[in-house]
Amino acid sequence: MTVFEIHKLYCKTMKKKRLYSCRGNLCTKKFWLSMKLTLIFTLLATFSVYAGTYAQSTKLNMKFQDQQIKEILGEIENQTQFSFMYDNNQVDVNRKVNLDAQGKSVAEVLDELFAGTNTTYKVIDRHIMLFKKDDPTYTYQNQTISGTVTDSNGEPMPGVTVVVKGTTRGTITDVSGNYTIDASGSDILVFSFIGMASQEIPVGEQSTINVQMKEEAVGVDEVVVVGYGSQKRSDITGSVTSVPKERLGKLPVTNLMHAIEGSTAGLNVTQNSSVPGSSGTMQIRGINSINANTSPFIVLDGIPFFGQTNDINPNDIESIEILKDASAVAIYGTRGANGVILITTKRGNKSAGAPKITYNGHVGVETMEHKLKPMSPERFVQKYADYNTQNGLAQTSVLPNASEIENYNAGITTDWLDETTQLGNIQDHNLSISGGTDHVQYYVSGSYLDEKGVVKGYQYKRTSFRSNIDAKINDYLKVGTSAFFTNNNKDGGHANFLNGMAMSPYSVPRDENGNYIIYPMAPEQLFSNPLLGLTTDQLNRSLNLTGNGYAEVTPGFAKGLKYRLNASYIMNIARTASYTGRADNDQSGTATVSNDNTSNWVIENILSYTKDFGKNHIDFTGLYSAQKVDYFRNWAQSKSFINDALSYYKMSAGVSQANDTRGNGYTLVSQMGRINYSYDSRYLLTLTARRDGYSAFGANTNKYGLFPSMALGWNIANESFMQGMDQVNQLKLRFSYGQTGNQAIDPNQTETTAATVQYPFGGTALTGVLYNTLGNVNLNWETTTASNVGVDFGFFNFRVAGTVEVYKTKTKDILLKRNLPGITGYQNVWANLGKMQNVGLDVTLKTVNISTDDFKWSTDLNFSTYKNKILDLYGDGKDDIGNRWFIGQPIHVVYNYEKTGIWQEGEDVSQTDPGAQPGDLKYKDQNGDHQITADDRVILGQSDPKWIGGMTNTFSYKNFNLSIFLQTSQGGLKSNRDLTYADEAWRRNLPADWHYWTPENKDNYWPGLAAYKNYRGYSFPEDWSYLRIKDITFSYNVPKAVLNQYKIDDLTLYVTGRNLYTFTKWFGWDPEMNYDSRGSGDWTNNYPPVRTISFGLNITL
């Protein structure tokens, strides 16, 4: 089965397999009945005549001695196209009989088998129903109830089973979702449909009962995308987690990563920045590699995704599945080791008939969630005085710079935070049209997002368009496409938020003519006007053009066989252009343009085969695929323009010009096989193997890696001994073991190469080469061996449900960018070295705390933790202090001095840190040699959080819905750049909450203003744990009764607040985001955390 088919399942008739194996608590009587009735009423009229003929004419060839009836039925299924359905409680199929059926028809055999019992049968097309002769199905007398059943979008639902509880009496809804049934006032109607939560509604006085079905999140029969196909949740053996669907709509987010952060156990999303259009980083179950890429592999609609996550419009997403254990990811071979994220977009629905038009949009305002206010003018002046005192400097003026003194004397101050920031806003509009007939289904959507940031000049716009089409050409051929286009626009010059925080309050942004002053703190030239960037021209676009096509052949001659061809071509284009001119203090003017083009094609041949025999079910999937990626970049720069009039549109007008091109590419060839076997839906087995060849591996290797895995599952709840335990709805034990790979190195790492460089001789630059990369021709993939034990459970009618999993991974031949002694002439080299281990626990829990007719409260909890450990680096069990890698420790540790406080006046430094001054950082003398040296550095902790978690509480009352989502990250240490401004502290402004030691206040946390001279490279590591009220959504579904008057199917109004509050001990703007200090990194990512309040509506016509 393929990803494209899950939508079809919506109204699909039941497969033979599922009917036959239905039994026990997991698949209740109610369910069985509904299936039976579905078939009766849909098929009876059409096929009964023909069926009867077939039953009479088909001859059997079998003979049994003392055999159970159910085995005989199984054999009949094997020899014919018939399938049986029956209820264990009604029909005794365990009875053993003798049977000689050589040359007999099916009808004859059945008559013989059930002669003398109260069991009878009915043949409907290829299905044979067994039931008790006195079944009350057709014997009733009551009032007539009618109504319409709709889905969560208000769409009529055909094929929904409606049964009077406790009987097999029922019906199914027609194409318009309408039904009619006879029942008494004391009866209860049960509405059920695959993938939807069943609803029980007492009849009472009502003669019309309209029902809206809701999708069931943890339902056992949920169909889940698993990669190169999909599976029933209950049949899955690997670790596959679905991201809650509620996270995918109604949130004012621009990137799917923002939506799913904290929502799923084992998935760690970190947002390093709030800059509009920024994404973040993802990790699944920790880090398996040291230097190679550790981001999960994203598969979009079955095809390896190529682009940035911004390219995927969250509103187009139908579902997201996270594959975590070896069994689930092994089918992705050398790209699976970091976990796999399967994203499926929405597709057309053939049951919809008339086109369904949906609009989903929201508008909101953005503010700074937490302000790190700069010091007041008074404190700013005091700080300079204190700096001079503490450094023994004579103070000659109230402030260091002439312009500051002028403003000070004139009493002019500026609130620079106010100058550089603004009220942001966001609007997002999505329009989709979907629908279809039996032959063609379509989903077409367009979206426009516009975000104006809270720092001046920052903005993000996204325009996207998607077209998903499926067409059934004939009985055996189906074709389709998934095509989309996304344009990301981050144009515009930015205000420099870092400088905005640094500017003296005694400086002004504009001169008397209203132009920006280049150096407001003149003659200080270290900090230029933070608003200068707004005068520059900046174009920053990225474009993703993706076209996927598939053809699926289901030949009639081999039942269960399917061949699918996927072909995909993707073009990513990134385009930038920039012009900085005189107003930005570029006195000659500089224009720079760049174009990056990456093209990627993938061809996949997928062969699948499904076969049932007896209680055995087998699925086979085979893959043969190839992929090729080509990258090309061109870049040009021109300087020295006459004036700024032409911006970047006429580069030849500049005097000095430079340009560059880059190119590389890689190829991948893969074969994969997977077998899923299940016996009686109780015992499950999955075997997979994938072989990948990757061009970027060393010339000395054969470039191929093989990655096998196996998984076992045991549906305990399906066992007969669990029959009586009604409170256990689901209980499944899973185990998997296997290997996956990581190839994540860039092309061209395996050859020693020289960079091209330039040097001027006689007024012209000549090109030279400089050897700077040492290649490794033996470079190969790294291998992760992983085991996973998991329990899926659902108790008390799924009031309590969840999954607990423990895992252990060991990675060897790690792709390691190993630092080399500089004596070699190189800095580092890629090598397969070292071993690493992760042991972890993922817990997902969903509880329905209160469930009444009107009020419902449910809680979703997830928790993940893992312990990461380097087992070995170079095969000799030795640490690598130079790289900060220690055996037995996590990969990312903080290795530094241990700060114990601040040296106070009068304390004896001679025994610990001779030379330390009062106000200096006090370090612990770890080795007791009475001095602080490099040997006193210790491991202070790990950088990655020790555990992360998320909790959603959802309250619904009638049509109102309130959802509160909390997200947390605990136990990580990282360097806090806001704790030190080193030797700049005296000449720039600092946060108001920033303190410093003085002889008077004797602070034991903040060092003095002269302490930077003796920092010794201390990086100020601090705990960045936090608990965030990530979002709260309050929504209202307008009642159908109201909507019907306006011919509206569905209307939901909502208000959402995002990043509402953060609980943390971290000093600074935000613990999760990264901030660079001046002169390092990229100031454009320094951006305050953003709170968004938005109002939205979803409307369906």
Added chain:
Amino acid sequence: MKIIMKKYIKLIVSSWLLLTLITACNNSFLDEKVLDAYAPATLDNKLGFEASAIGLYNHFSTWLTTTNDQTILGMFQLGTDITWNPMGRSNGNARPYMDYATLTSTDDAADKYWNYLYKLINNANILIYNADNSSANDMNADELAAYKAEASFFRAWAYNKLVTFWGDVPMVTEPLTEPKTDFTRASASDVNALIISDLQFAVSNLPDVDAAKEARANQSMARQQLAEVYLRTDQPAKAEEQCTAIINSGKFSLVKERYGDTSFPGDAFSDMFRVGKQRRSQGNTEAIWVLEQENPADVPGGSTGYPQQRRVWGAGYHDIQGLTMCDSLGGRGLTRMRLDNWVLYDLYGKNDMRNSRFTIHRQHYFNDPAAKYDAVRGLPVPYGKDTTFELGGDNGQLKIFAIDTVYKLAPYTLKWGQFDPRDTFGYGMWKDFILMRLGETYLLRAEARFKQNDLDGAAADINVLRNRAHAATVSSSQITMNFILDERARELVGEENRRETLVRTGTLIDRAKSLNGTAPLADGNIETTNGIQDYNVLFPIPQNEIDLNKDATLEQNSGY
């Protein structure tokens, strides 16, 4: 039915065929080709050798143009006998080199310099190896030897720095083909032998200065370097021989008259340091090795970084009200170092051209063209005393403080002066680097002669320079090692690697203590040399190198 089946078969077969076509030859499909970087095999011809040689200059220059960090140039000047650290001005990488208690094994500057030198050595090794093993047919033996000589010069230059500053160091003479982490320190005498043999080869195979392309290695460069190495290894006769060869070559002469564009005030000595007049082709007859540098705003690829020399040596006079940056004041400086009082007040005799206002700037005059400074423009800026000027009208007062002499008005050398009105902030300094000139050749020969007890000869060499500078001549009885080192300061301050000279001559500790002082001055506003100990003559072996060199022990220098 059969017809339908045929259709399926066709479909399946054609799909498989399609894939087979694309991936038909799996091996070639997975072959990798480096498209945008050169591999060694692609460089075995004359153009490849030429490019490899240019790469050496590129890397060589990176130390001169580094901004990582901005104070790092000071490591070779602070804590010696010539410069002080105005409080707060050199607290980056350079600081441990005047505040010796903080010079430890994790020192950044030592680590960076070490790595820089070995990278130069590796690239030189590759060129030397390729020259020895070339199969190129577009070069003859002489051409190959010339490239080898050019690489040998750089290799010797780098090892000379290593052995001077660290003593025994690991010696690598061939390119690496795989990672290596078992280096040990070779004895200084072995390293010296390699340096001398490389330089001898360079002397024999490099073209003379007229035959060499400008700014490329020439024979005299190799001789001058060799002379210095001979002096360091106590072979003064051989040193003298090399110096004499340069002096008598007839290729160079001291600049005694003004030359080139003389439309601005100046003198012969300062002309050599003027942008546009530094190169041999621009009239500088004294130039042995001038490394070219172009303003990248005009010549793409004109520099490998943002040279900090002007900012390190120049004063921050732009911080004084009423003063504005200009060409004759040398552009914008930050006074990361300040010449010490010994250099400023004790070193030069009367009329010494090397101390003229065109080379060492001492007196400022208010020059801000803004109308509010009309009242003071043209007046001398008071030095060392608190003074208040009334600017008249609404313009208030202008105050000058005694403390401004610490870095805002500190006298400074104009050898690194450069001003581009398009770029007043001047993060980079865009002028050539004078690395070797004939003036120093005389000083090296004077040292060689002194060491051979030829005091007359030494005095004669020194007087050649003093005559050019219009300074009083000296007699042989005045010649001591200290006098020669003083004379080097007079002639080469700002140019030479002062620390290297003092370490080479074994005089660092004494001179740093006696001439620079060991206690803070001006209420702590000026730091001198703090806590230098005997072991500080050598740098610490970078701790990173010891840590990464995991398969053998790199012994640390004693004291660290």
